[in-house]
Amino acid sequence: MIALRIFLSVVAAAFGSMAVYGLGGRHRDADADGKKAQLMGGMGDFLLHWFMWLLRPVTEFSVRHGLTADLYNWLGLALGLASGVFIALGQLENGGWALALSGITDILDGRVSRATGKTSLYGDFIDSTLDRFIEVFIFLGFVVYFGDDAVGVLLSVAALSGSLLVSYTRARGESLGVDCTGGLMQRAERLVLVCLACLSDRALTKSAHREPGTVVVWVLGLLAVTSFYTAVYRTIWISNRLREGERHRAS
Secondary structure, three states: OHHHHHHHHHHHHHHHHHHHHHHOOOOOOHHHHHOOOOOHHHOOHHHHHHHHHHHHHHHHHHHHOOOOHHHHHHHHHHHHHHHHHHHHOOOHHHHHHHHHHHHHHHHHHHHHHHHOOOOOHHHHHHHHHHHHHHHHHHHHHHHHHHOOOHHHHHHHHHHHHHHHHHHHHHHHHHHOOOOOOOOOOOHHHHHHHHHHHHHHHHHHHHHOOOOOOHHHHHHHHHHHHHHHHHHHHHHHHHHHHHHHHHHHHHO
16 A cells, blocks of 8 residues: 555656646757657657656756766666566566666666767667666566466567567667667657556556456557567568668669
């Protein structure tokens, strides 16, 4: 019940801050626009820019006090590992909160590096690589959590596989000069859904008289389907761009 009260308090505070942001003019975040960041294919842009507005004081504090992007990178990795361990132990709420904090540090590392003008190839590499480690920790946690539940284990592995394929297709495309960020289920959407599933599973399953983990199973199924769809979409889109480029050079 304490975890549920904390969750409901956070939700209430979030809605209150959204109202303040909306009444204050809904200014778009320049850093997010510069990265061409989107949430849910653009449908969640209000939420994206609201959250960036919410994190602006933290970014400014970090820059002012010398907190580096590297600090946030490794803190995010530690929190991601903690989230996977909590999930494996069946402590879904704790896993959800650790994952939420890990996601925030992932946002902050990029914003701090750009705000201080210290972006680098090292930073890009370590950020994207540690992100993959975090996703592996999370989904392996679900594999352990579901144990002998074949469906839960299968969906955990499928969601992990789809997530890694989404990231791989983008990275491979970029290495060949084609940038593709389209599709339904990018990393931000995946983490948000997993986080919400962990935080709400116990309350929702209890009220619906279902087995614990039911909400997580449904979310993992959704992630598996939409991640594979996104990976296929990106594969086809990038392939077409590469063929068009080859035909253009040949002509």
